Amino acid sequence: MPVIKKKCPDCEGESEFWFGDRAFDGRLSWASSEYCKSCHYSVEADDEGMLPDNLRDIELRQKGTWAVIFENYELNIAKTLKLIRDCLGLTVSDLKNIKNSLPGPIFPGTRAEAERFLFYFKGTDIDPKIVRFQQGIV
Numbered sequence: 001m002p003v004i005k006k007k008c009p010d011c012e013g014e015s016e017f018w019f020g021d022r023a024f025d026g027r028l029s030w031a032s033s034e035y036c037k038s039c040h041y042s043v044e045a046d047d048e049g050m051l052p053d054n055l056r057d058i059e060l061r062q063k064g065t066w067a068v069i070f071e072n073y074e075l076n077i078a079k080t081l082k083l084i085r086d087c088l089g090l091t092v093s094d095l096k097n098i099k100n101s102l103p104g105p106i107f108p109g110t111r112a113e114a115e116r117f118l119f120y121f122k123g124t125d126i127d128p129k130i131v132r133f134q135q136g137i138v
């Protein structure tokens, strides 16, 4: 989980800010927390969905970009597309480009964003694999 040193908004000492996203039951959520050891200033935030853009950029830079390969998608293209659609909440017309991108790697993003797909394909013949798309700096 990325940890960033920040200037405490209360005492201007050094505070630690950490954040992260995760996938659970095919859904994304994220959380962040800032704490200052000097004055005990603390603030926390969390929400459903993807990380806010500024935090997501840091996550991708530090931890790298991940993507998904849908192995065996040829066995059942319609089902693969339906499950991708269920996962991302897409319309039918959105799927056209996705179909052309199979088997992938597609959907570059954070590790958790890639992991959310696994839930939807559990117990099917289609076997999504998470692959590193681009290296991070740590």
Ligand SMILES: [Zn+2]
Binding pocket: 008, 009, 010, 011, 012, 013, 015, 036, 037, 038, 039, 040, 041
């Ligand atoms: Zn402080």
